[in-house]
Amino acid sequence: MTSTLPETFAPRAAVPEPDLTPDEIVARAEELAAGLPARQAETERRGHYAEDTHEAFTRAGFYRILVPRRYGGYEFGPATFMKVATTLARGCPSTGWMYLFGAAHALVAATLFDERTQAELFAGGDFVCPATVAPAGSATRAEDGSWLLDGVWNYCSGAPYATHFIGHTLVFDDPDGPPAPMLFIAERSQFERLDDWGDQLGLKGSGSHSIRIEGARIPAHRTLPGHLSQIPVTGELPGRTLHGPEYGGGPLSFMLLELGALAVGMAQGALDAYEELMRTRTTTFFPIVPRTEDPDFQFRFGEATGMIATADAAMTEAVRQWEQLCLKDAAAFTREEELRLATISREVVRLCWRAVEGQLFPTAGSSSVRAGERVERVWRDLSMLHSHAGNGVFLASHAGRELARAHFGTGQ
Structure with a gap:
């Protein structure tokens, strides 16, 4: 998936294993998935996969599959990512679900946000960012253009080990018009995971907890007007310019x-x-x-x-x-x-x-x-x-x- 880009867009962060291949990371998923069926019961009781499983995924590079190489990711692309997620879900559906919906949104962030925002979001290399599509909470614009955010967002699969959170809220920028959706990204320090998952019929261990935000200040450049499902991609998005067409x-x-x-x-x-x-x-x-x-x-x-x-x-x-x-x-x-x-x-x-x-x-x-x-x-x-x-x-x-x-x- 890696593209040949201008020198100004060369990778800025070191990739942990620069010679790692897609086939090797899929093989790691197959090896780890073999041990997941025996832990399904404990995963369901806990509500999410264990800390040592999370650490194994980190070492294996799973949280960097879709992160661009210039930010220390592997940029292996959707096919490899989907194969890893399918493999993990074969071993434990809850684990596969929690992993996928935590790690998938690196592609969204790397596609839609500008260079400044991406440099901030991917500074840690590993990127675990649950996202919800149902607007919730409230946002008030501050004098400096940032947004003060409050609310609770449900079904945030991947929340237990999240580094970030993508959510939507409704804003009233036009006093004479209806509220409009706004997408935002919050850092881990800005939200709290609620202990409210595990009583559902299935996917009890998928880590789909609610996230609560109280009085968080979200910079304007970490927001986008509109809803994730409605954003058109027929123009030159930031990801295409920064990383190549695979992020478009x-x-x-x-x-x-x-x-x-x-x-x-x-x-x-x-x-x-x-x-x-x-x-x-x-x-x-x-x-x-x-x-x-x-x-x-x-x-x-x-x-x-x-x-x-x-x-x-x-x-x-x-x-x-x-x-x-x-x-x-x-x-x-x-x-x-x-x-x-x-x-x-x-x-x-x-x-x-x-x-x-x-x-x-x-x-x-x-x-x-x-x-x-x-x-x-x-x-x-x-x-x-x-x-x-x-x-x-x-x-x-x-x-x-x-x-x-x-x-x-x-x-x-």
Whole structure:
């Protein structure tokens, strides 16, 4: 993903492992993911993955995958990032979810904010920045142009180890007009993580706590007018100028593709568990044979395998298309293209759910879907994914209509 840039834009911070490759960082994810299933119960009890897991992710370079190289990151790009997140979600859905939604927004910051702001945000190298899309709280403009912010923002996945937070609020810049959305980034010292996560149906260990901000002063250059899902990217964004075209893609489609990447990992984890059951258990009805020899179990396994493999292939291709669009002229990344890519993620989630809910969960056996069993946990976690506003509301209804309107150039 690294681009050849003018000398004035050469990296300013040392990269911890300058010769590290995308394949090597994915291999590290596979090694770490192998130990995650055994820790799923404790992760759920805690509400987030453990400190030693966080430290292992830090050493592995996971929090620098999308950080530009000029700020000490690896700049490996979306394909590598999504592969790492999918791999971690295969081992533990909560861990994969918390990691992805904490580390993903380095791409947003490096795409949308100017050079001064990026230098401040990425000064630490590692970047963990949960983001929410629902506006909350209140903001008052100070005399120096900064904003005084107060409020509580819910569902901030990645909050336990966050270095920053991206949120939205409504501002009343025009006294005669309606409130307008404003995006902001707050530093860790400016917010408090609330202890309010873990009682949900699924993703209990995803670290999706609320964040409270009281009287924080947010400099004007750390804010952007508008909403993250509506910001057009058909012009020359700061990221394109600073780092190359790979940092000129659409935030909306990238955020929604993340849901598909996680769904694939979760479904792969369920298939892993189902395979273990097939290898170790027999049929319930005569003839009593190993499940691996039973035509019905063979059918279920084969059906689920095909669905999950198709979902994985669709995700891989969608991310490739996202990256290829970036390499074209900025005008190529239209709203229609963003929505088309987003609908691919929608179908990926549907395929994964059909595989788990329709094939694996019903035939795993009652003892295998008791609370805390791996198949049961994935079923809960995938169910919870459907409650995410991006999937359950936007992709389920808004995206299709908006795609058609963008294609035909019609209004509401």
